[in-house]
Ligand SMILES: Nc1nc2c(ncn2[C@@H]2O[C@H](COP(=O)(O)OP(=O)(O)OP(=O)(O)O)[C@@H](O)[C@H]2O)c(=O)[nH]1
């Protein structure tokens with residue numbers, strides 16, 4: 001079972017990208033699970049999910065990272081046992097560091113589980129271009145990410161996207177930085193999973 005962790009600020013487009021990935025993988029016959037940290041509104045349309053045959057678990061939002069990890073771990077185990085998905089997406093809320101959760105899950109040595117690169121979505125038109133204007137979470141998320149996906153580029157100017165890209169590359173020279181188009185083709189979606 002593969003596990004993909006996708007984080008980023010509220011409204012950065014996490015649910016939309018997960019649904020795009022789920023549709024793409026589902027069309028190739030893969031079974032998909034989603035774990036979402038509930039922060040109020042449920043964004044996943046039950047009908048869409050059931051049509052795609054996706055199993056979901058909601059994790060209550062908690063501020064203590066270790067209890068969050070335990071909660072996510074038990075939900076992963078439950079999904080694995082009851083549904084045996086090929087891949088599980090974890091949508092984290094904006095105060096969680098996806099790379100930290102990935103490391104914690106790696107340490108738990110879950111059986112037959114492969115952790116995919118930790119993805120952080122950046123809401124391009126809303127994102128600051130100076131390091132000292134970023135919140136602590138925004139900064140730490142980007143610094144630790146394996147993949148930084150600059151999203152909502154279609155709502156932003158070329159100049160601003162370019163400044164955002166420069167900033168995130170400075171903060172994390174090791175990460176792969178992708179710019180997401182509004183319509184994501186197979187080649188783009190694949191890059192988020194490897
Ligand atoms: N047109 C278009 N709108 C998008 C896209 N991605 C996100 N949006 C819009 O941006 C808003 C937030 O998208 P979500 O995917 O719910 O973002 P999120 O990061 O899951 O948000 P939270 O779960 O509330 O933190 C919604 O109104 C979406 O319709 C996209 O690819 N195309």
Ligand SMILES: [Mg+2]
Pocket residue numbers: 014015016043091
């Ligand atoms: Mg969401």
